[in-house]
Amino acid sequence: MNPDASLPAPPAHPGTLPSRLPNVGTTIFTVMSALAAEKNAVNLGQGFPDFDCDPRIVEAVSHAMREGWNQYPPMAGVPKLRQAIAAKIAALYGRDYDADSEITVTAGATQALLTAILCAVHPGDEVIVLEPCYDSYLPAIELAGGKAVPVALEAPDFRIPFDRLAAAITPRTRLLLINTPHNPTGTIWREDDMRQLAELLAGTDILLLSDEVYEHMVYDGQLHQSVSRHPELARRSFVVSSFGKTYHVTGWKVGYVAAPAALMAEFRKVHQFNVFTVNTPMQHGLADYMADPQPYVQLAGFYQAKRDAFRAGLSDTRFQLLPADGTYFQCVDYTAISDMKEADFAMWLTSEIGVAAIPVSAFYTGGRESGLVRFCFAKRDETLALALERLRRL
Numbered sequence: 581m582n583p584d585a586s587l588p589a590p591p592a593h594p595g596t597l598p599s600r601l602p603n604v605g606t607t608i609f610t611v612m613s614a615l616a617a618e619k620n621a622v623n624l625g626q627g628f629p630d631f632d633c634d635p636r637i638v639e640a641v642s643h644a645m646r647e648g649w650n651q652y653p654p655m656a657g658v659p660k661l662r663q664a665i666a667a668k669i670a671a672l673y674g675r676d677y678d679a680d681s682e683i684t685v686t687a688g689a690t691q692a693l694l695t696a697i698l699c700a701v702h703p704g705d706e707v708i709v710l711e712p713c714y715d716s717y718l719p720a721i722e723l724a725g726g727k728a729v730p731v732a733l734e735a736p737d738f739r740i741p742f743d744r745l746a747a748a749i750t751p752r753t754r755l756l757l758i759n760t761p762h763n764p765t766g767t768i769w770r771e772d773d774m775r776q777l778a779e780l781l782a783g784t785d786i787l788l789l790s791d792e793v794y795e796h797m798v799y800d801g802q803l804h805q806s807v808s809r810h811p812e813l814a815r816r817s818f819v820v821s822s823f824g825k826t827y828h829v830t831g832w833k834v835g836y837v838a839a840p841a842a843l844m845a846e847f848r849k850v851h852q853f854n855v856f857t858v859n860t861p862m863q864h865g866l867a868d869y870m871a872d873p874q875p876y877v878q879l880a881g882f883y884q885a886k887r888d889a890f891r892a893g894l895s896d897t898r899f900q901l902l903p904a905d906g907t908y909f910q911c912v913d914y915t916a917i918s919d920m921k922e923a924d925f926a927m928w929l930t931s932e933i934g935v936a937a938i939p940v941s942a943f944y945t946g947g948r949e950s951g952l953v954r955f956c957f958a959k960r961d962e963t964l965a966l967a968l969e970r971l972r973r974l
């Protein structure tokens with residue numbers, strides 16, 4: 581007799597299941613990085629530095645480990661790190677978040693974004709997303725059962741289309757996702773944009789999720805317009821940032837979210853069953869390192885020098901430069917060189933010229949074609965010089 585006869589019959593196809601994210605396949609970042617490695621191309625595709633972080637931050641984390649900070653920290657994060665984050669936001673943007681109830685440390689900005697979306701969006705809710713946008717936004721909305729409502733920003737200046745934004749709002753709109761400084765375009769929100777946004781949202785109960793991971797990379801003396809500077813916006817906002825970007829440690833995956841206490845209480849309900857908490861020694865090390873504001877205060881100058889050198893080099897090529905007010909990305913128009921589609925041009929550039937870039941079309945649902953690719957200039961000066969030498973051949 582079959583001993584398992586009392587068990588339910590196994591499913592017809594035990595190795596398969598209906599996908600929660602049926603439209604997600606291999607991303608262009610993976611494809612381009614693999615191609616760059618295969619062709620030995622200079623990889624200006626994926627957005628991460630090819631230089632090391634400050635040894636003092638590594639020492640601060642090692643010190644924390646040696647001191648025995650190796651067990652679970654509090655769910656919302658190590659208190660001294662939350663206090664350092666609150667103090668930084670108060671000093672830079674003039675808003676006081678309570679470190680106990682309004683700041684949570686996350687496993688990178690990606691988890692902060694997912695958790696904020698999961699706690700704010702109910703099945704059937706609409707979420708307005710400005711495209712082009714970072715690739716985690718749409719799958720996160722889908723996982724929450726929400727409906728993404730894309731509003732396109734348009735080349736070459738990618739300014740906020742407030743008329744189309746207003747037209748996209750319906751009684752089902754629950755959340756608006758914004759990103760400044762903006763990946764991939766390098767544009768930033770200005771004070772007047774924030775004022776118009778506050779006017780648009782006044783009288784609605786729409787929440788705002790503001791992705792500010794490039795907050796310390798704003799150039800030419802301009803100010804980062806954190807939504808936390810604007811009381812009418814801050815009271816309805818989750819504000820997200822990432823230590824990975826600020827301290828050249830993208831692999832550490834530590835970020836944070838700031839939000840008013842009532843929103844944060846809901847965020848933490850999801851966070852505690854999502855990751856529960858974030859690794860302890862990193863948090864202690866980051867808190868100690870944050871005691872000196874210079875690394876983040878000087879970051880804009882550091883990257884501005886790279887941006888200027890890269891733009892000066894590109895001005896000798898047939899690429900047309902788009903403005904780059906923030907982030908470590910430079911978008912270029914290649915239509916004077918080729919009429920290929922963006923993905924084809926990026927692959928050709930990688931294979932034939934030896935420089936990897938990302939097509940901007942990859943950041944739009946439906947892949948809008950504008951003849952643009954994105955380069956990342958968070959690279960050593962030698963790396964950028966080699967890339968420029970190759971691009972000049974075009």
Ligand SMILES: Cc1ncc(COP(=O)(O)O)c(C=O)c1O
Nearest residue numbers: 688689690714763793822824835
């Ligand atoms: C706009 C934007 N948001 C979020 C992230 C993710 O940040 P983290 O690595 O801290 O998860 C990135 C990383 O590239 C990004 O460009």
